[in-house]
Amino acid sequence: MAVKIVTDSLSDITSDIAQGLGITVVPLTVSFGRESFLDRVTMTTDEFYYKLTHDATWPTTTQPPPGDFINIFNKLAEETDEILVITLSSKLSGTYQSVLNAKDIFEGKCRIEVIDSLTVAMGLGLIAIAAAKAAQAGANLDEVTDLVRRAMPRSHLIAYFDTLKYLAKGGRIGKAQGLLGAMLSIRPILTVKDGEMSPVTRLRSRAAGMDYLYNFVAGFSHIEELAVEHATTPDDADKLIERLGSLFPKERIYGSTISPVVGTYAGPGAMAVSVLEAESK
Amino acid sequence: MRQVDSIDGQELREMFAAATDWLEKSVSDIDALNVFPVPDGDCGTNMLLTMRSSIEDAYRAPDRSASAVAQAMAKGALMGARGNSGVILSQIWRGMAESLDGKESFTGSDLADALLQASTMAYKGLSNPVEGTILTVVREASSAAQTQAASGGDVISIMEATVSAANESVANTPTLLPVLREAGVVDAGGQGLYTILEGALHYLKGEIEKMQFRKPLIIASSIPLVARLPQMVAAEEVPYGYCTEFLLKGEGLNPDKLSQKLKKKGQSLIVVGDESTIRVHIHTLDPGNVIHYATSLATLHQVSIRNMDEQHQGFLEMQKERAPAVDIATVAVASGDGLSDVFASLGAAAIVPGGQTMNPSTKDLLQAVELVATDKVIILPNNKNIVLTAEQVHSLTTKSIEVVPTETIPQGIAALLAFDYEADFETNTKIMRKAKSAVKSIEVTRAVRSTQLNGLKIKKKQAIGFLDGNLVAVGDHANDVLNEALAKLNLDETEVITIYYGADTKPTEAEQISTSIREQHPQLQIEVVRGGQPHYNYIVSIE
Secondary structure (H helix, E strand, O other): OOOEEEEEHHHOOOHHHHHHHOEEEEOOEEEEOOEEEEEOOOEOHHHHHHHHHHOOOOOEEEOOOHHHHHHHHHHHOOOOOEEEEEEOOOOOOOHHHHHHHHHHHOOOOOEEEEEEOOOOHHHHHHHHHHHHHHHHOOOOHHHHHHHHHHHHHHEEEEEEOOOOHHHHHHOOOHHHHHHOOOOOOOEEEEEEEOOEEEEEEEEOOHHHHHHHHHHHHHOOOOEEEEEEEEOOOHHHHHHHHHHHOOOOOHHHEEEEEOOHHHHHHHOOOOEEEEEEEOOOO | OOOOOOEEHHHHHHHHHHHHHHHHHOHHHHHHHOOOOOOOOOHHHHHHHHHHHHHHHHOOOOOOOHHHHHHHHHHHHHHHOOHHHHHHHHHHHHHHHHHHOOOOEEOHHHHHHHHHHHHHHHHHOEOOOOOOOHHHHHHHHHHHHHHHHHOOOOHHHHHHHHHHHHHHHHHHHHHHOHHHHHHOOOOHHHHHHHHHHHHHHHHHOOOHHHHHHOOOOOOOOOOOOOOOOHHHHHHOOOOOOEEEEEEEEOOOOOHHHHHHHHHHHOEEEEEEEOOOEEEEEEEEOOHHHHHHHHHOOOEEEEEEEEEHHHHHHHHHHHHHHHOOOOOEEEEEEEOOHHHHHHHHHOOOOEEEEOOOOOOOOHHHHHHHHHHOOOOEEEEEOOOHHHHHHHHHHHHHOOOEEEEOOOOOHHHHHHHHHOOOOOOOHHHHHHHHHHHHHOOEEEEEEEOOOOEEEOOEEEOOOOEEEEEOOEEEEEEOOHHHHHHHHHHOOOHHHOOEEEEEEOOOOOHHHHHHHHHHHHHHOOOOEEEEEEOOOOOOOEEEEEO
8 A cells, every 4th residue: 555645735735736646735724813714725825915915914824733634644544554744844833743743643553654844835845746756656654754854955945035024024034034124125035944944145136036046946966856936926937937947847847836824924926946956876 | 702891819810820821932032132231131031930929929819809819919029020120020010909909809990090000110119210111111001001991991902902002112112222223122021011911911802722822922123123233242341240139028128218228339220119028139240239238227038149241141142043043254344324234234244434535444354353253254345445455354363354355335235135144155255256246336426626537527526426436427416427327327237226325415316316217217126225425425236
């Protein structure tokens, strides 16, 4: 029986990818005041960004309760006896803790492994995709777990933000704090380092941001997987994918949207690129 | 909507027990905010310990009346008060207890009165009250409670008004207290009080469960952070001395008289209490002297003497951990408060004053290099005439020095912006050199004498414009000269123009020029920033 891969909606894995590779994606909850939505289930990413920019209330996000994971474990247990859960960084959300609690409570016969990816968005998504591909190819739980742990340091995420406004409002920004308070309007480039958002550099224009993302990818000589994500600018994402086609087969580049949780800080106009470096032989 | 018309002693206790748990969640964040009166990073902890002692005593109250519980809480707070903010907190409780005296339970309007009395007592405890602290927060919060009470309302609505006013008040503390502004933080004690009030409000609203999964909000400063310059830190470096605290127990004690006596012995003095018990908190260089005097009056209890210089070191370490882990510092040369702020806000570790007419000496630069905390230092001279001086520093220090030869302010800012937090010293130097060349600079100033240059006739005091150091335009008006210089560039290939206007230039003139550029090139992103630089009407960066 093949290992089943479970991740959360912050992996930015679209339903197409999830279905194709048999990945179960558990949604986090996004709330605007008293209204709550299941990420990508009862609220689309477009709706989220519309509300983020038009609604006066600041959205909050909540990890899936352990019960959600238990339900999924029960369901998956009908078809497998090995489950691997890969969550977003435990420093950005309590999802990892929630899964650990669920694993404790779960009484089924499945073997369950839980991994804190220490990253987010397609940085996490590409790891989950690699795991799902290995599972489909017949690897067992120990093998897939090992593969994920080896893939983690090879997964690189970099994001361009159009504005610091949302980052400043959100507060939960770890080491990116240093970017705030600049007296010029700057467009930051951020990464996830040790599980936290961390500044890389600062640019003055969107065009420079797109160049930066392109050059970031160009810096890798062996790419296994590549993903491009946007918040509200599909055209810019298409253009970037077109450009990246000179470095990596265009049709193999995963396109997705930046999920609400990261979007709360990134704001509209943000773009992100994730690279899963090939393992050196 | 839940409504609470009155609160008895038991609920009062439960409400603040919940508030104490709420406070506990953000203790470390509050500690990290602590810069006033002494940056020792223990404010949150002190407030928590004070609240705990207060709640413990609340359980020992003789009956369940609001009066008895409040009295017990006040006593507990006084006995267990730690640090400045803890002692002020105990005064707040004392005011509350006085106002609730004899009451079985209390209503919203009673609460508003109690808060007012709390604020009065808080001020009374200090010989030298400072605004922009927990004092301001309790005063403004209690005044909002009064206003709300005047139009009626239950306990929840009074508390909501109180919490919302406290929030605003905390956000505003940096505008009142310069040391907070420099550190880019809100007042820690004020934040602590806000968190306690917010916790109490959550309890009143029946949100106990929600509190388990949430963390209190740390309020952001209402003004943007400007990095504190190391020069300023060095100038103010005086020993903090010892934080000395004790409890006096006896008969016929007189807090006012004691306060008078101790006033000259140190700073941050707080003396609170009554005839039988007095709590003293003072920052002094000679704790022995203070203790000696106090023992002559009554018996001493809970004596605590802490070395604040040591605590301050610990605090600096803690701040270091919070800052981005960068082992490279940048020293920039700039003149004008606006430009200095721009460099500081972009992460320059030190700014050396200087520019075209006042080149800093090698010694000035060396001093700044030695002052910054890291062993690897990048110098941005930002002027052609200072590049050589900067290169001298290399041979005078054991630190590793790289000079990125920026010849103008825009080059310096572009270089600093491009700093890569992930990259090493050598790579960063390369990145910054590259970034500097990607920007064009225009400087508009006044001619100091009549001359002829580059085929242009210049009269004394006329406006002259330089493009990357070359004279390209002359005219009577600075704006015209800037326009003429800009016309030499192909602005269709430009993305961002930043105009730094000088100390003698009116903001309206700078706005005028940005509007006219915008009209001609709507695709451009144009920013106008006050540079405050002397001599130069405009320094413009074209990227």
